[in-house]
Amino acid sequence: MAIVAQHTKFSKIAWPVLAWVVALIFFFPIFYMVLTSFKTDADAVKPEFLFSFTPTLENYANMTENYDYWRFARNSVITAVSATIFTLVVAVPCAYAMAFNPTRATKDILMWMLSTKMLPAAAVLYPMIFMTKAAGLYDTHFLIIMVLSLINLPIVIWMLFTYFKDIPKDIIEAGKMDGLNTWGEVREILIPLAWGGIASTALLCFIFCWNEAYWTVRLTTTDAATLSKLIEGNRAPEGLFFGRLSAVSTAAVGPIVVLGWFCQKQLVQGLTFGAVK
Amino acid sequence: MGRIVLKDVKKSFGETNVIPPLNLEIDDGEFVVFVGPSGCGKSTLLRMIAGLEDLTAGDVEIDGNVVTEVPPSKRGLAMVFQSYALYPHMTVRKNIAFPMRMAGIDEETQKAKIEAAATSLNLTDYLDRKPGQLSGGQRQRVAIGRAIVREPAAFLFDEPLSNLDAALRVGMRLEIMELHEKLKTTMIYVTHDQVEAMTMADKIVVLQAGVIEQVGSPLDLYHAPRNKFVAGFIGSPKMNLFEGEEATKRNAHTIGIRPEHMTVSKTEGLWEGTVGVAEHLGSDTFLHIHETGLMDMMTVRVNGDFAARHGDKIFLTPDENQIHRFDAEGMRIE
Ligand SMILES: Nc1ncnc2c1ncn2[C@@H]1O[C@H](COP(=O)(O)OP(=O)(O)O)[C@@H](O)[C@H]1O
Ligand SMILES: [Mg+2]
Numbered sequence: 001m002a003i004v005a006q007h008t009k010f011s012k013i014a015w016p017v018l019a020w021v022v023a024l025i026f027f028f029p030i031f032y033m034v035l036t037s038f039k040t041d042a043d044a045v046k047p048e049f050l051f052s053f054t055p056t057l058e059n060y061a062n063m064t065e066n067y068d069y070w071r072f073a074r075n076s077v078i079t080a081v082s083a084t085i086f087t088l089v090v091a092v093p094c095a096y097a098m099a100f101n102p103t104r105a106t107k108d109i110l111m112w113m114l115s116t117k118m119l120p121a122a123a124v125l126y127p128m129i130f131m132t133k134a135a136g137l138y139d140t141h142f143l144i145i146m147v148l149s150l151i152n153l154p155i156v157i158w159m160l161f162t163y164f165k166d167i168p169k170d171i172i173e174a175g176k177m178d179g180l181n182t183w184g185e186v187r188e189i190l191i192p193l194a195w196g197g198i199a200s201t202a203l204l205c206f207i208f209c210w211n212e213a214y215w216t217v218r219l220t221t222t223d224a225a226t227l228s229k230l231i232e233g234n235r236a237p238e239g240l241f242f243g244r245l246s247a248v249s250t251a252a253v254g255p256i257v258v259l260g261w262f263c264q265k266q267l268v269q270g271l272t273f274g275a276v277k
Numbered sequence: 278m279g280r281i282v283l284k285d286v287k288k289s290f291g292e293t294n295v296i297p298p299l300n301l302e303i304d305d306g307e308f309v310v311f312v313g314p315s316g317c318g319k320s321t322l323l324r325m326i327a328g329l330e331d332l333t334a335g336d337v338e339i340d341g342n343v344v345t346e347v348p349p350s351k352r353g354l355a356m357v358f359q360s361y362a363l364y365p366h367m368t369v370r371k372n373i374a375f376p377m378r379m380a381g382i383d384e385e386t387q388k389a390k391i392e393a394a395a396t397s398l399n400l401t402d403y404l405d406r407k408p409g410q411l412s413g414g415q416r417q418r419v420a421i422g423r424a425i426v427r428e429p430a431a432f433l434f435d436e437p438l439s440n441l442d443a444a445l446r447v448g449m450r451l452e453i454m455e456l457h458e459k460l461k462t463t464m465i466y467v468t469h470d471q472v473e474a475m476t477m478a479d480k481i482v483v484l485q486a487g488v489i490e491q492v493g494s495p496l497d498l499y500h501a502p503r504n505k506f507v508a509g510f511i512g513s514p515k516m517n518l519f520e521g522e523e524a525t526k527r528n529a530h531t532i533g534i535r536p537e538h539m540t541v542s543k544t545e546g547l548w549e550g551t552v553g554v555a556e557h558l559g560s561d562t563f564l565h566i567h568e569t570g571l572m573d574m575m576t577v578r579v580n581g582d583f584a585a586r587h588g589d590k591i592f593l594t595p596d597e598n599q600i601h602r603f604d605a606e607g608m609r610i611e
Contacts, residue, residue: 170362173329176349177356179379192366
């Protein structure tokens, strides 16, 4: 008895404490980044100034006045939104076909799509740069939209496929009997029933696009450069300007954190529950 | 109109042949039941008529038009699924209106038809509910409502009552039969339950492994089963089928006698056996008889109650006119 009681008492205290510690460890870099963004570059590198410093908005002012924050932000919005829309336009019919008219090859195709994610991006970096430059696509919105879409397509198709598979085939067939053509099935049945799943997939895809850094940094210079590029650009060339770097980073991740916060419920629901249940 | 003709229709899934070439004619206004054991291809055949399944070979004709290449939406048939297959995101009203909306029928007519269907199916109070808030029986009624309003050339039912409990099943069976009396529209009804087939059908199509074993009225099938399979499948309890001396004596390889076509006595009779389990239904008694030397276990049906205990000696006398004879291939001998 006593042991059991002690045990439960222990877990009642220990688990929350552990959870908080882990959460704080994970949260610390973000906290540190936000805090540093309000320090001058000089203050930022002094460890004793972790909390005692005079807050300043100088970094943010600097960023919008001298570093063209809004252009990068606009590029991020354009590329992430377009890529998400394009990805869904391709992925919805694709997942629909695989979920409701599977062939013997469907499973293999799904595996193959996932396997493309196993290719190290670095392996094709130089061919990509040469080819896109030769084609005149380097540093264009079009290129970034295509690259972001192609990177995310496999995972988006997979996610949509699992949501669509939850919709009973009979309901689609009842729709056919009631006079629906293929587009009608998608519009009248598939999208309404899988709405939660489609929305959370779109949100996740948007977040991935927004945060993508490897390609957006390497395939752009100015015209199509996104916020990832802005962060990157503020890192190396002029030395360690931690204050400014932090401000840029905060402003880059800010929108997505806020979006994620508002859509949290939707995301969790979409990722954990079936579409129709 | 709803005359449906299947001409040499064949279906294979990859290598496996589910429906060998098969021919069937269904007249306008008929209530046809496809019956057979699970996995014999009843649903596949129905879905081929609906257009939900492609044909490997052959043609489907509706009212003289070949519809083999016509998509399901254009065949003018309505289907009721075992799972009901209602649209879960729409209210009952919207579910019933759906095929009419797809057909571009005006709102006034839609309203009138929904009202009429809801009244005849007892759904008036539920029109604004979603399918998730209805019982199984109500859902099935909505599915039927959705099928009636579009005035199809024929109704296709795929085991529509299998998900309902026994009491509801009997009630819904009657409702569907009433509906057929009222509409006089062709109905094709798939079931594995021979009682449903016997009670509902004008014409029964008995299937086994995709092959039509017999087509006929319920009583044709009962009185003159074309082969051993039909003899054993139609009728409840099952016909007693056995080989041996008694069969040879009657110039047959196998003979069959239905449980209701034997008289039972405790003192005398043609065959002797021992009572096993006795099922007392009040109206009837089913006795399972062992040690007859004819077959493992023979079933006999006695009208009213019959006092018999496990282990009692018992004598059976078949009605000779009711003995069915089959040859070595299992085909009926007239
Ligand atoms: N899509 C399919 N792919 C492969 N085999 C199938 C498919 N659909 C049905 N079958 C097979 O066809 C046979 C008949 O199935 P079905 O028509 O559903 O039988 P029933 O409705 O009489 O129970 C079964 O053996 C089943 O396994
Ligand atoms: Mg079936």
